[in-house]
Amino acid sequence: MPSKKVTIIGAGLAGPLLAIGLVERGFEVEIHERRPDLRRVAQSAGRSINLAVSARGIHALQQAGLWHAVSELTVPMRGRMMHAQSGDLSFQPYGKDETEFISSLSRADLNIALLDAAQARGVRIHFDSRMVGADLPTGRLRFRNERTGEETNLETTVVIGVDGANSALRSEMLRHTRLNFSQAFPDYGYKELTIPAGSGMDRNALHIWPRGSYMLIALPNIDETFACILFLPFEGSVSFQQIGLRDEIKPFFQAQFPDALAMMPHLVENYAASPLGSMVTIKCSPWHAEGRFLLLGDAAHAIVPFFGQGLNCSFEDVTVLLAIVDQYDANWPLVFSTLEQARKPNTDAIADLALENFVEMRDRVADPAFLLRKKVELALEARFPGRFVPKYAMVTFHRVPYSVALSRGIVQDGILTELCGGIGQVEDIDFSKAAKLIEPLTPLEFA
Amino acid sequence: MPSKKVTIIGAGLAGPLLAIGLVERGFEVEIHERRPDLRRVAQSAGRSINLAVSARGIHALQQAGLWHAVSELTVPMRGRMMHAQSGDLSFQPYGKDETEFISSLSRADLNIALLDAAQARGVRIHFDSRMVGADLPTGRLRFRNERTGEETNLETTVVIGVDGANSALRSEMLRHTRLNFSQAFPDYGYKELTIPAGSGMDRNALHIWPRGSYMLIALPNIDETFACILFLPFEGSVSFQQIGLRDEIKPFFQAQFPDALAMMPHLVENYAASPLGSMVTIKCSPWHAEGRFLLLGDAAHAIVPFFGQGLNCSFEDVTVLLAIVDQYDANWPLVFSTLEQARKPNTDAIADLALENFVEMRDRVADPAFLLRKKVELALEARFPGRFVPKYAMVTFHRVPYSVALSRGIVQDGILTELCGGIGQVEDIDFSKAAKLIEPLTPLEFA
Structure with missing residues (x-):
């Protein structure tokens, strides 16, 4: 009988969220986390970058019954406020109306909420427990207690590594399997x-x-x-x-x-x-080994932070994995390969989108022509709802697959270039030309 | 004063060749090799794939004064002999005439010739000496003697890692620098x-x-x-x-x-x-660290063996590096960055060409249409010498930069498709159409 016992490496954000989903489905879940419990021990600085939670993250937290409580910890951000060297301010809204905003949230606050919720639902979390070795064929893991130095072995059946960009499980897979792997550092x-x-x-x-x-x-x-x-x-x-x-x-x-x-x-x-x-972009494949090990979240696909999607993407991994578990239960080899097939084109796409968005943030938002383009996007969305949806909105306010947002974004960019040529204000849009250009786009189905 | 002392990691093929070139330029060179001396200890199997030496490898060996002796160890291969399931044979020549062939050579024979030559020129080679650690900022290396287990430190000024696809120096750079890195395994x-x-x-x-x-x-x-x-x-x-x-x-x-x-x-x-x-394709960047460490050969850019260019590419690295040393002497930071700028587009190109050639070898050579195409290529080369040179010849019989062979190969493929459409034999080529298609190509300059 397939095992209903799951070991998770990493009690960062996606680990406890996944644990909650699995426990609700009748699995028995233990988490090992190399760091101390951040509710008891002050953590080192450097991990406190605020997070921007948006549609995908919210959906996953709703599924776990946590969004209501977490939303109390957030501050809505309705757009970008650009500061010129002169001190002049200009505002560019993110969305089409007040329902579309992103939410600023402290990583630590969210982590605490998730740890509390996971433990309340019966997940056992071992802190200061660093994975230092894995025998992939047998599933035997070796952990070191970071306080006492003591090392112990653990026999496992299924292990999911949600242990971040520097994943220890991925290191073991790099050493012992033919893992296709890339890491790229921006300058x-x-x-x-x-x-x-x-x-x-x-x-x-x-x-x-x-x-x-x-x-x-x-x-x-x-x-x-x-x-x-x-x-x-x-x-x-x-x-x-x-x-x-x-x-x-x-x-x-x-x-x-x-x-x-x-x-x-x-x-x-x-x-x-x-x-x-x-910062680093990491891609690898396969995400799974021996039908019993899986990489998830940043461990499988770390991205740069410029689209505010790192958390949202990892949480969407959890949503998709749980839906596949609902279909195939504990048939882990099938669950893992189905997940990677469904998910990798999308995680590859958000990696590219995140790199692109750095140029937008640091450079293009200071360009009046770009800001006009953004206004034109919103006007087109208002005129052609569901058919023209800005790339930013597809990624942030909807759960359109990232790969669709990427490819459709390229088509839409061509349309925008066509419509913005020679106009100086949003009122000048040629809507009959726009209708012709947009007509071939299939309407988006929003989940 | 810049250091004239160079430490090389790896006494495989490119290491001793590089050492010979540096010693001839007045440098003092020591090599550390983790394996035993293959002239004294029988080596394990698995590294004995025969090599195919061609223009780039021959040129580098000529520069070192070694080609005459090495050529005695080779067997010329004038083309591919295809064996059908029926046992029927068909022959496809590699080159335009009998001067164009590739040379089969045993890896061990070549290695022995290079080790002998390096030592005869005063290079000190430490066998059974595995690099197990590197302090990149100071240049202090740690070696373990594989026979005695003894570990020693070595203070170095300049270190060149020519230690293959599993490079120990590259592992240190991966651990301690922001090394952009990818590895991809064919199935x-x-x-x-x-x-x-x-x-x-x-x-x-x-x-x-x-x-x-x-x-x-x-x-x-x-x-x-x-x-x-x-x-x-x-x-x-x-x-x-x-x-x-x-x-x-x-x-x-x-x-x-x-x-x-x-x-x-x-x-x-x-x-x-x-x-x-x-097999594995490895790419990384930068190839150098701290102005004193450099990766070269497979350590910097391992490729699959299907174009027979692994050795030739690594030997061309040595040719290019020595030419840059002739220009900048021991200004190592400048030498290393100049080398990578000159070389990386070419090593990236041969990596892609080598992957492509696997499909050609295992599949396309059995296709009569493909064999006709090969004949058409040779006929075009005969008619338009220096202007239409088959991709295989650019890579194998000339020292045209690999990146040029790749991009020009794509253009030529278009021309071939155009000319081969609808013809059943090489005699049917429309040479006036060919002249028009080939005319825009700039003549190649052969080194």
């Missing part, structure tokens, strides 16, 4: 900074200081502070290498982000204390 | 087999038994035997997984390769004893 790093409460900045926006080859962004927290992230190249004329010393950061902000500097009294200390982070 | 494995002397097969050809989704090939050795390689999918209806048992291989050969079976009295023992090999 950019990041540092996290803070704007304290009382800044007076609009809390219902994602703030961007777009500067062509780099940018600063800020996301609202529920405590009235803002989490800021500075993205710069690692090397080059304007880079983290050049701005390495404490006394170089203030003049740089004074020149490039003067309005932000005025709101950041602790910039110099913040900058010096914040570790330099890197 | 095929291979086993090496032997045809003993006295088979009566034509020795001046590469023999292929093309069977669509798989193939058997045989390359001549100087001792009148043939080295055979069976390429099959790992899994599926006809696969190594299906033909796992000793008593399954003979019926399979009887059905698919009956003429080969008649020449292979030890097939069953051979098959059981031969380890199942895998």
Whole structure:
């Protein structure tokens, strides 16, 4: 009889969510997490980037009965607020009306909510338990207790590695199987900074200081502070290498982000204390091994953060996996291969979309022609609902497969270029031409 | 003063060749090799695939003054000899005349010649010396003596890792730098087999038994035997997984390769004893770290063997590197970045060409339309010398950059399709149409 016992590696965000879904389906689930319990031990900095929850993440949390509680921890962001060097502000809405926004949420707050909910439903979570070895054919895992140093073996039947971009399970698969694998690092790093409460900045926006080859962004927290992230190249004329010393950061902000500097009294200390982070796109295949091991979430497909889809994509993995389990129950080899077939074209697509969106955020949003294009998109959506849906909306406000959003986005980009040529304002759209161009698009079916 | 002392990891083929070139330029070179000296200790099987030396490899060996001696160890192969299931033979020449052939050579014979030559020129080679750690910023390496188990540190200034597809230096760079990296495994494995002397097969050809989704090939050795390689999918209806048992291989050969079976009295023992090999395409970037470490050859860009270019590509790396050293001497950071800029588009191109050529060998060579196309290519080359050069010839008989061979090959494929449409024999070529199609191609400059 197929096993109803599942071992999950990683108690980050997708791990506990998956555990909840499996427990509800009658499985017995244990999680091993290499870090301490963040409800008891203060965690190191560097993992606190705020998350932007949108349709896919919300849907998964609704399925687990958690969205109502989690939504209390979020701050709605209705659009992008661009800060020019002069301090001038311009606002670009994300969606077609007030029902379309994204939600800023602290990673730690969400993690705590998920850990509490998983344990309340009977999931056993072992913290400080690092997987240090796996015998893939037999399923025997080796764990080290990070507090005591003690090592123990665990016989498992099914193991799902939701252990992030540096997945330990993926390392074992790299060592012992023919795993097709790629990792690609953009030339950019990041540092996290803070704007304290009382800044007076609009809390219902994602703030961007777009500067062509780099940018600063800020996301609202529920405590009235803002989490800021500075993205710069690692090397080059304007880079983290050049701005390495404490006394170089203030003049740089004074020149490039003067309005932000005025709101950041602790910039110099913040900058010096914040570790330099890197980002990576990871793709691999197959996600599964020996019919009993599966990689999921960032472990299978880490992406850069610029579309705000890392969390949403991983949570959608969970939604899809649970739907396949509903169909095939514990026939794990079939479940795993069905999942990868269904999901990989979509995770590959969001990886590319996320890289593209970095250029949009740091550069294009400062271009009036681009902002007009965004307005034209929304006007077309209003005129042709369900038939012309902006790429951003397909990814963020709907659960259209990412691969469809990518391919349809390319077609729509051609249409937009055609319609925006020579017009200076959204009122000038030639709607009869638009109707002809849009007519061949099949209507989208929203889940 | 920049260092004239160079440490090379790996005494396979490109390592000693590079060492010879550097010693001739006044550098002091030491090589560390994890394996025992193959002149003293019999090596394990599985690395004995015969090599096909062609223009790029020959050029590099000529530069080192070694081609005259090495050529004595080779057997010329003038074309492909296709074996149909019926036993019928058909021959397709590789080149335009008898000056164009490839040379079959045993890996071990070439390795011995290179080790002897390197040591005769003053290169110190440490065998059984495995690199087990590297501190990249300081250049301190850690080696383990594989016979005694003793570990020692070595302070280095410049280190070149020519340590193959499983490079230990690359592993260190993966662990400690932001190395962009990909590995891709075809779904095929291979086993090496032997045809003993006295088979009566034509020795001046590469023999292929093309069977669509798989193939058997045989390359001549100087001792009148043939080295055979069976390429099959790992899994599926006809696969190594299906033909796992000793008593399954003979019926399979009887059905698919009956003429080969008649020449292979030890097939069953051979098959059981031969380890199942895998192949991989590896790409990475940057090839260098800290201005003092460089990956070269398969360590930087492993490719599948189907174009016979693995050795030739690695040897061309050495040719290019030495030319850059002639220009910039021991300015290593500049040498390394110049090398990668010059070389990476070409190593990426040959990786793709090698994958393509597998389909040609296992499938297309059995197709009369394809063989006609090959004849048309040669006729065009004869009529338009230097302007229409078949892709195979650009890669194999000339030192046209691989990236040029790839892009020009695509254009030429279009021309061939145009000219071969509707003709049944090479005599029917419309040469005036050909002249018009070929006219826009710039003449190739051969190095």
